Amino acid sequence: MNQKYLNDQWTLEDDLGIAGTGDLLARMALEVQPPFSVRVTGKWGSGKTSVLRRAFATLGGQPIQQAVPLGQNVKETGSAEWEKWIYDSEKGRRQEVLQWPADLYAIAEQSLCVWYSPWQHQGTDNPLIPLLLEIQAQFSTRIRMKKKLLDINRRGGLAALALIEQVIDVAASLTFQKNVKLAQGTTDRVRKAWKEAEPNLTGLSDGQRFHLLFEDAVKNILLSLSKKKKIELLEDERLIVFIDDLDRCEESVVVNLLEYIKLYLGSPHCVFVLGIDDNAVLGAMKRTWDGRSDEDNREYLEKMFQATLAVPLPRPDRIQAGIRAQLKAHKFPDDKDEQGHDCAAIIEKLLEPNPRKIKNFCNSLCASWNQFRGYENESENYARKFILFHYLRLFHRPVWRLLERQPRTLPLLHRVLTNSPDPVAIENFDEESQRLLKELFERAFSHVLMDNTANKSDEDLIKYHRSMDLDQAMQLFQERLDSKRSDEFFIKLFKSLLVDENEELGEDFLCLPGLKPDEAKAEPEQASSPD
DSSP, rough: OOOOOOOOOOOOTTTTTTTTTTHHHHHHHHHSSSSEEEEEEEEETTHHHHHHHHHHHHHHOOOEEEEGGEEEEEEOOOTTTTGGGGGGGTTTTTHHHHHHOOOHHHHHTTOOEEEEOOOGGGGGGTTTTHHHHHHHHHHHHHHHHHHHTTOOOOHHHHHHHHHHHHHHHHHHHHOOOOOOOTTTOOOOOHHHHHSSSSSSSSGGGGGHHHHHHHHHHHHHHHTTHHHHHHHHOTTTTOOOEEEEOOOOOOHHHHHHHOOOOOOOOOOOEEEEEEEOOOHHHHHHHHHHHOOOHHHHHHHHHHHSSSSEEEEEOHHHHHHHHHHHHHHHHHHHOOOOOTSSOOEEEHHHHHSSSSSHHHHHHHHHHHHHHHTTTTOOSSSHHHHHHHHHHHHHHHHHHHHHOOOOOOOGGGHHHHHHHHHHHOOOOOOOOOOHHHHHHHHHHHHHTTTHSSSTTTOOOOHHHHHHHTHHHHHHHHHHHHHHHHHHHHHHHHHHHHHOOSTTOOOOOOOOTSSSSOOOHHHHHHHHOOOOOOO
């Protein structure tokens, strides 16, 4: 079935020219020197998850399976075509695109990738425990897959699972202060360190002993995945943990998980890849660690991560192609304006280049287009005007609600946006009402129509911006620039489409069209009421 409305689920495809960054991230995860942490940064809706998922799939990570009643396992949404993205040196799959040297394929085959979404486990006091459970579950899945291929060190796999159980118990002790006994199979080095310490792990000084046990478990995991039986791990083999949606978590979870990774999980064979919104994480740190400066928090992140990979903006031509395909499915006309822009190009220029916002706008636009049966309207420029007013409906709701109730006020909005001094006569609106309405319209677009800092002294502006931290001020400034850019194009489009300054908002933008004669005949007759 042709999907006419697009969800904002992550995708492995590279429709917008973003997910291909995941191929680079996959290679990077194999080339870094562990212990190593990478942050993939981008704001809400920018495509961070798609980038992480592309890297995860490329490296051989498996879709998460969830248990359901009747003993069945269901793979997560979006994993139907997972296999075609996984590297395969023997079959030559994706070699032409990836162009990895032979040694990287060898490292990938002997490594384990784990996916972890901390926001799904926010109820725990210790975020280490669900992370370790996820490693255990996904390692068990890998063991079962390799067992089917008779390509497994079975004894080593069982030993590794036992060690993970032990690590989970020890992690629980960090929170609940339980006494912990060591399982059989722990290396002499760990057992020696353990015997020299107190019997329970309750303080930061015990973190090193936990660290040694975790390191031992990781080594056993990776040794058990080796095709050749060996007792020593190669330096390049690694556990690669992808952590997504950290900025969706409660603030305490964000800070605690970062702390635990830094303090306890820095194994020489571990690589952590985190997708985060820097502004959200810095805000969580500021509110959790009261009294620490913004600079200290930024330095903490710099120490936490050894590299940063920013999600790129989507390519304008890819955005337009995607929008164009969706509009065509909903019978939008493909006519162009005087500058050669079709409806897809207009929408691309009108919106912030954010994949989630673009999909949201287009889905809403197409739903309204079908609701108003716009494909039947043959009025000149109707489709472009429909886009224009839909933008008002979504991004300037107070203005749209007023126009919706008072369509006659559109000429006044026209005067405001074109900066026209010509008077306008609006029926049943006295001079004072028109003046107030004009001020409201000007206020809605003040960031475009005028310098709204003109009435503020330099001292006032400095106080205003210094009242917030630098990252918050920059984020606010960027949001205003995005809004200004969109509204400037909206005004340009408004002027080109509404040439008649006295044009009112027509019913075909407000009311559903009447039934056609054949549709009216098909309507069931109303039952007559009894006398």
